[in-house]
Amino acid sequence: MDHAALPQSFTITLPAWVADELAHVPDELPSPEERMALAHRLADRNWREGTGGPFAAVVAERETGRIVSVGVNAVLASGVSSAHAEIVALGLAQARAGAWDLGGDGMPAHELVVNARPCVQCYGATLWSGVRSLVIGVDGPEVEAITTFDEGPMVGDWVEQFAARGIAVTRDLLHDEGVAVLSAYRRAVDAGQVTVYNARTGA
Amino acid sequence: MDHAALPQSFTITLPAWVADELAHVPDELPSPEERMALAHRLADRNWREGTGGPFAAVVAERETGRIVSVGVNAVLASGVSSAHAEIVALGLAQARAGAWDLGGDGMPAHELVVNARPCVQCYGATLWSGVRSLVIGVDGPEVEAITTFDEGPMVGDWVEQFAARGIAVTRDLLHDEGVAVLSAYRRAVDAGQVTVYNARTGA
Numbered sequence: 001m002d003h004a005a006l007p008q009s010f011t012i013t014l015p016a017w018v019a020d021e022l023a024h025v026p027d028e029l030p031s032p033e034e035r036m037a038l039a040h041r042l043a044d045r046n047w048r049e050g051t052g053g054p055f056a057a058v059v060a061e062r063e064t065g066r067i068v069s070v071g072v073n074a075v076l077a078s079g080v081s082s083a084h085a086e087i088v089a090l091g092l093a094q095a096r097a098g099a100w101d102l103g104g105d106g107m108p109a110h111e112l113v114v115n116a117r118p119c120v121q122c123y124g125a126t127l128w129s130g131v132r133s134l135v136i137g138v139d140g141p142e143v144e145a146i147t148t149f150d151e152g153p154m155v156g157d158w159v160e161q162f163a164a165r166g167i168a169v170t171r172d173l174l175h176d177e178g179v180a181v182l183s184a185y186r187r188a189v190d191a192g193q194v195t196v197y198n199a200r201t202g203a
Numbered sequence: 204m205d206h207a208a209l210p211q212s213f214t215i216t217l218p219a220w221v222a223d224e225l226a227h228v229p230d231e232l233p234s235p236e237e238r239m240a241l242a243h244r245l246a247d248r249n250w251r252e253g254t255g256g257p258f259a260a261v262v263a264e265r266e267t268g269r270i271v272s273v274g275v276n277a278v279l280a281s282g283v284s285s286a287h288a289e290i291v292a293l294g295l296a297q298a299r300a301g302a303w304d305l306g307g308d309g310m311p312a313h314e315l316v317v318n319a320r321p322c323v324q325c326y327g328a329t330l331w332s333g334v335r336s337l338v339i340g341v342d343g344p345e346v347e348a349i350t351t352f353d354e355g356p357m358v359g360d361w362v363e364q365f366a367a368r369g370i371a372v373t374r375d376l377l378h379d380e381g382v383a384v385l386s387a388y389r390r391a392v393d394a395g396q397v398t399v400y401n402a403r404t405g406a
Contacts, residue, residue, distance in 0.1 A: 001228045002230070008295075011213070018206070069209060081333065082290050124324025130284065
């Protein structure tokens with residue numbers, strides 16, 4: 001096989017508009033509500049910019065609120081189907097930390113803040129990332145009902161499974177604001193104004 | 204916030220030794236057994252080279268056997284916890300195809316061949332990738348028993364959930380050869396010869 005013909009690497013990059021959105025955000029966001037409000041803003045802008053779905057994530061040091069990374073759904077922007085907001089934010093945080101385990105010895109506790117409950121892929125990605133807490137805006141069934149995205153089959157005791165691995169879960173933070181973002185996206189889909197991905201429902 | 208301080212992108216790259224391993228592999232591997240044998244060889248070499256766990260994946264065009272990409276677990280090599288073999292192979296295949304959906308209109312049917320059942324993260328990644336079939340060497344509970352890796356909480360009807368989304372699953376292909384690879388890894392772990400990751404089991 002001519003190995004040179006095969007791709008050797010792929011790169012996931014934040015959309016350029018994220019820099020603009022972060023320009024006036026302080027280095028530290030002490031409260032979980034501030035971190036969630038940032039996630040909601042990024043999620044809303046992401047679909048409006050055409051760079052992906054209405055999903056965003058923030059990785060912060062839990063105690064200080066220092067922002068380590070942000071991610072948005074970059075499936076459309078990067079051309080990679082796994083590039084959900086959580087995968088992007090966690091990968092960027094690990095790149096910054098120089099460590100694949102954000103919960104390693106000597107590291108501060110890291111928190112992942114997401115506007116919508118992780119899909120089954122990102123459920124696993126969160127489990128393996130080393131974060132010690134997860135904060136969710138809108139729960140999975142409600143995300144599916146509003147957006148029509150398939151979030152995949154999750155075990156019923158997913159919160160307990162997180163807890164068993166040392167990850168605390170907070171739900172429904174700034175829930176109504178999150179629903180408003182997702183609902184605006186849905187209205188645009190219904191009006192034929194956005195590209196929908198992740199829509200396979202049979203052979 | 205000084206946005207320039209935040210990472211903008213991360214890259215996942217195949218280990219350099221993969222080129223050597225592929226040098227004598229033909230461009231097409233017509234049978235699923237040949238594709239699985241390649242996955243087993245890559246998985247075995249990956250842990251021996253110290254680039255990650257004993258896991259590998261191959262993306263092929265299902266009918267012709269044309270190899271589109273290969274992936275190995277690159278958590279240690281890339282410093283990114285999501286860089287499991289399936290994420291790597293699917294991301295490289297999508298980069299090569301220039302499309303985030305390997306099942307898009309006009310594309311040939313793609314198959315993902317893995318030496319070990321996808322963990323819960325890669326279960327989702329496979330669901331969203333556009334592949335039309337998944338071929339597995341060793342099933343999840345046996346992978347966990349041999350390697351002690353945590354594969355995460357999977358729904359009981361995971362095969363049916365794949366089928367409902369148009370993805371056919373084949374299990375236990377070259378099973379015993381796969382068990383031999385995983386068992387060799389386990390013996391090396393027990394002998395203190397390898398770095399173990401994905402080991403968090405509580406706060």
